[in-house]
Amino acid sequence: MELDLAFIWAAIIAFAVLAYVILDGFDLGVGILFPFFSEKREKDVMMNSVAPVWDGNETWLVLGGGGLLAVFPLAYATILPALYAPIIAMLLGLIFRGVAFEYRWRTTRGEYLWNWAFAGGSMVAAFAQGVALGALVQGIPVENRAYAGGWWDWLTPFSLATGLAILVGYALLGATWLVMKTTGELAERARRYAYSAALGTLVAMGVVSLWTPFLEPTYLQRWFGWPTAAFSIIVPVLVAGCFLALVNGLRTQHDSRPFLASLGLFVLGYAGIGISFYPYIVPTSVTIWDAAAPDESLAFLLVGALILVPLILAYTGYAYWVFRGKVDPEEGYH
Amino acid sequence: MFENFDATLLARFQFAFTVSFHIIFPAFSIGLASYLAVLEALWLRTKQDVYLELFDFWKTIFAVTFGMGVVSGIVMSYQFGTNWSVFSDKAGPVIGPLMGYEVLSAFFLEAGFLGVMLFGRNRVGPSLHFFATLMVAFGTLMSATWILAVNSWMQTPTGFAINEVGQFVPADWWAVIFNPSFPYRLVHMVLAAYLTTALVVGAVGALHLLRRTSPLRAGTMFSMAMWMLTLVAPIQIVAGDMHGLNTLEHQPVKVMAMEGHYESHSDGAPLILFGLPNPEEKRIDYAIEIPKLSSLILKHDRNAPLAGLDTVPEELHPPVPIVFWSFRVMILIGFSMLGLGVWSLYCRWRGTLYRNEWLHRVAIVMGPAGFVAVLAGWITTEVGRQPFTIYGHLLTADSVSPISAPAVGASLVAFIIVYFLIFGAGTFYLLRLMSRLPRDPMGDLDEGPIRTAGITPAPQATKHEGARHGT
Numbered sequence: 005m006e007l008d009l010a011f012i013w014a015a016i017i018a019f020a021v022l023a024y025v026i027l028d029g030f031d032l033g034v035g036i037l038f039p040f041f042s043e044k045r046e047k048d049v050m051m052n053s054v055a056p057v058w059d060g061n062e063t064w065l066v067l068g069g070g071g072l073l074a075v076f077p078l079a080y081a082t083i084l085p086a087l088y089a090p091i092i093a094m095l096l097g098l099i100f101r102g103v104a105f106e107y108r109w110r111t112t113r114g115e116y117l118w119n120w121a122f123a124g125g126s127m128v129a130a131f132a133q134g135v136a137l138g139a140l141v142q143g144i145p146v147e148n149r150a151y152a153g154g155w156w157d158w159l160t161p162f163s164l165a166t167g168l169a170i171l172v173g174y175a176l177l178g179a180t181w182l183v184m185k186t187t188g189e190l191a192e193r194a195r196r197y198a199y200s201a202a203l204g205t206l207v208a209m210g211v212v213s214l215w216t217p218f219l220e221p222t223y224l225q226r227w228f229g230w231p232t233a234a235f236s237i238i239v240p241v242l243v244a245g246c247f248l249a250l251v252n253g254l255r256t257q258h259d260s261r262p263f264l265a266s267l268g269l270f271v272l273g274y275a276g277i278g279i280s281f282y283p284y285i286v287p288t289s290v291t292i293w294d295a296a297a298p299d300e301s302l303a304f305l306l307v308g309a310l311i312l313v314p315l316i317l318a319y320t321g322y323a324y325w326v327f328r329g330k331v332d333p334e335e336g337y338h
Numbered sequence: 339m340f341e342n343f344d345a346t347l348l349a350r351f352q353f354a355f356t357v358s359f360h361i362i363f364p365a366f367s368i369g370l371a372s373y374l375a376v377l378e379a380l381w382l383r384t385k386q387d388v389y390l391e392l393f394d395f396w397k398t399i400f401a402v403t404f405g406m407g408v409v410s411g412i413v414m415s416y417q418f419g420t421n422w423s424v425f426s427d428k429a430g431p432v433i434g435p436l437m438g439y440e441v442l443s444a445f446f447l448e449a450g451f452l453g454v455m456l457f458g459r460n461r462v463g464p465s466l467h468f469f470a471t472l473m474v475a476f477g478t479l480m481s482a483t484w485i486l487a488v489n490s491w492m493q494t495p496t497g498f499a500i501n502e503v504g505q506f507v508p509a510d511w512w513a514v515i516f517n518p519s520f521p522y523r524l525v526h527m528v529l530a531a532y533l534t535t536a537l538v539v540g541a542v543g544a545l546h547l548l549r550r551t552s553p554l555r556a557g558t559m560f561s562m563a564m565w566m567l568t569l570v571a572p573i574q575i576v577a578g579d580m581h582g583l584n585t586l587e588h589q590p591v592k593v594m595a596m597e598g599h600y601e602s603h604s605d606g607a608p609l610i611l612f613g614l615p616n617p618e619e620k621r622i623d624y625a626i627e628i629p630k631l632s633s634l635i636l637k638h639d640r641n642a643p644l645a646g647l648d649t650v651p652e653e654l655h656p657p658v659p660i661v662f663w664s665f666r667v668m669i670l671i672g673f674s675m676l677g678l679g680v681w682s683l684y685c686r687w688r689g690t691l692y693r694n695e696w697l698h699r700v701a702i703v704m705g706p707a708g709f710v711a712v713l714a715g716w717i718t719t720e721v722g723r724q725p726f727t728i729y730g731h732l733l734t735a736d737s738v739s740p741i742s743a744p745a746v747g748a749s750l751v752a753f754i755i756v757y758f759l760i761f762g763a764g765t766f767y768l769l770r771l772m773s774r775l776p777r778d779p780m781g782d783l784d785e786g787p788i789r790t791a792g793i794t795p796a797p798q799a800t801k802h803e804g805a806r807h808g809t
Contacts, residue, residue: 055453055456055457056453056454056456056457056458057453059405059408059448059449059452059453060446060449060450060452060453062408062412062449063441063445063446063449065412066411066412066415066441066445067438067441067442067445067446069415069416069419070415070434070437070438070440070441071434071438071441072419073415073418073419073426073430073433073434073437073438074430074431074434074435074437074438075434075435075438077426077427077428077429077430077431077434077505078427078430080418080419080423080426080427080430080434081419081423081424081426081427081430081739082423083419084416084419084420084423084426085419085420085423085739085740085741088420088741088745088749089745091416091419091420092420092749092752095412095413095416096752096753096756098409098412099409099410099412099413099756099760100756100760102405102408102409102412103405103406103409103760103763103764105405106401106402106405106767107402107763107764107767110402110767110770110771111767114763149427149503150423150424150739150740151423151739151740155742155745297430297431297434297435297505297507298431298501298505298507298508300431300507300508300509300511301430301431301432301434301435301507301508304435304508304511305434305435305438305439308435308438308439308442308443309438309442312442312443312446313442316442316446316450319446319447319450319451320446320450322450323450323451323453323454326453326454326458326461326462327453327457327458327461
């Protein structure tokens with residue numbers, strides 16, 4: 005039987021992007037919440053809670069980009085020019101917040117600057133990712149293997165809405181992460197922010213979900229045509245379930261349940277988007293089979309991915325396990 | 339703004355700018371990761387505190403450097419798509435999987451174990467911690483291997499075919515990866531990274547030897563760095579020569595530009611030491627040359643004929659003055675490294691390695707030279723590849739995205755401002771970290787002048803970071 009390598013790779017890339025969204029989501033979220041905590045001690049603990057893992061989290065973004073170039077070069081070559089401005093903004097935001105992890109400890113006089121770099125960079129990166137997502141969902145025109153739209157096509161009310169949605173959603177991941185990883189006053193504050201962020205996320209998911217089907221006839225067909233309409237019913241039910249688990253976990257002082265429930269919300273939202281535009285990789289111009297590199301390329305990298313991705317998951321899991329439990333406020337930086 | 343600029347030129351400038359900034363950090367972190375692994379191994383073996391103290395000192399510097407390398411590297415992984423989308427579409431099936439392997443086998447490894455290396459010593463114990471350090475060092479080398487395979491394939495492409503939509507597609511992966519220039523470039527670059535690191539470590543050691551506050555720590559790192567320089571600089575010169583001969587075989591036009599040979603020479607070409615390339619008149623003005631030496635170096639025969647740029651259509655010439663100068667800067671620095679290495683060996687033999695203040699001063703001046711040499715070398719090989727992105731097969735002008743000059747120009751300005759701001763601050767912090775070597779503890783001073791007054795006891799000296807960050 006001939007393996008559908010393009011399909012397998014679409015699944016792997018989708019997994020990499022999902023891994024990125026939920027992993028870097030919480031550490032960007034910690035950055036987004038940074039200005040809401042004024043004490044230096046609290047900021048130190050917040051940063052220390054993600055410092056050992058943020059770099060690994062962001063590597064999934066490189067895998068998403070590099071993987072796209074390797075296995076769906078046409079998608080890489082059309083999506084990135086189409087999303088030029090948000091991508092550049094995201095990269096610059098990631099630079100500011102990435103260096104802040106080290107720079108912040110290297111100065112006392114300039115510490116406030118790097119606090120702002122961390123917060124501002126995280127917000128810009130999160131918002132730009134949301135805008136990029138919205139611009140992708142609303143469709144990218146392609147002609148002669150090249151992006152055929154204008155330079156401001158990405159900027160629409162819908163993409164701004166998805167930008168805000170991601171910003172609020174990451175804040176939720178960050179808040180529930182802090183509930184799980186910290187103690188005392190800091191955790192209590194994070195718990196209060198988690199309530200507002202949870203409500204905001206739910207509203208944002210609702211707005212985006214109601215808006216999406218009317219962007220493209222394909223989406224409308226997917227959402228309300230059989231058999232995919234089954235998902236249109238199941239997904240909202242599961243979302244409601246996650247939301248209840250989240251609020252319940254926050255109320256009953258459960259430490260890890262709110263975070264896991266927030267991850268659940270992200271997975272469901274992500275699945276909803278994926279269901280909308282499969283099998284397109286550049287909606288609604290290029291399918292995964294149009295964009296796929298030749299089988300020799302797909303097969304060559306697949307061998308590596310099948311061996312290395314489980315290994316990566318194993319040692320990434322180990323790294324998280326080493327730093328498990330609550331962050332010790334007395335533990336300094338390296 | 340930028341409406342009157344050429345979008346391709348702006349895109350080239352943007353790539354050159356972002357990649358030049360980026361290469362500085364890996365060039366240092368590849369060498370430093372290996373150095374950290376050596377220091378930790380020495381500590382585990384000998385249990386001498388000085389190695390652990392040096393490890394902690396350089397570990398912090400590594401963390402800052404690595405952070406800058408990560409963020410400037412993420413930019414690179416998207417540069418191909420934003421500004422060079424046609425190249426990405428065409429070359430993606432060949433170079434993409436190699437970069438995919440770089441991410442899977444190197445980036446994740448570095449990132450996964452970096453956290454343990456930086457923060458985890460008290461949590462995992464010495465052996466596992468050493469394992470984490472080894473994985474970080476191994477990851478940096480794996481990363482260099484894959485990305486140099488990509489770059490070398492663009493220089494000397496083999497093992498591919500072209501499909502019906504004009505994409506480069508793999509025909510033989512072995513030939514793609516082990517393309518003719520790859521082994522030479524890999525060796526040359528990894529040695530360059532080690533030399534760059536040795537020069538920085540040597541300069542920091544020399545600085546603190548001159549300050550005389552921590553002679554044991556400063557002396558240990560200075561001695562290690564000078565050994566590295568003494569042993570590796572000559573190997574690098576041989577490796578560079580072999581790389582040059584490989585280039586002559588596969589990219590002769592690049593060598594013509596490096597040598598400044600506008601004209602062909604039928605019986606023995608001269609080696610032009612210095613001169614002013616004059617692209618309009620197609621000659622080197624005020625050339626100082628040694629007759630027949632170029633043929634002797636390149637062909638191992640002083641009378642061998644050597645073709646010049648006059649045998650190549652002008653539209654296929656790389657920009658000669660840039661390549662001519664960058665090549666000479668690299669060579670000059672390479673031989674200066676050899677000189678410093680030999681001098682340090684002489685001082686070591688005379689027993690003045692830790693006392694010769696002129697040696698220390700020169701070592702400090704040479705501290706940043708490795709970075710200059712790395713940049714000059716990359717400029718030589720990349721500009722020398724022009725006007726192609728994939729040598730002989732895809733022109734740079736045909737690789738660029740359908741972008742407009744204002745978009746590229748605006749993002750270029752943004753990158754320039756942000757990079758100078760961010761990496762300027764980073765360099766400042768690095769220099770400050772390097773200048774703050776904790777004093778040697780009392781009792782360990784077995785050489786150099788002993789200054790009893792004001793020596794900080796060991797535990798406080800080594801815990802300086804915790805004290806600063808803690809409460």
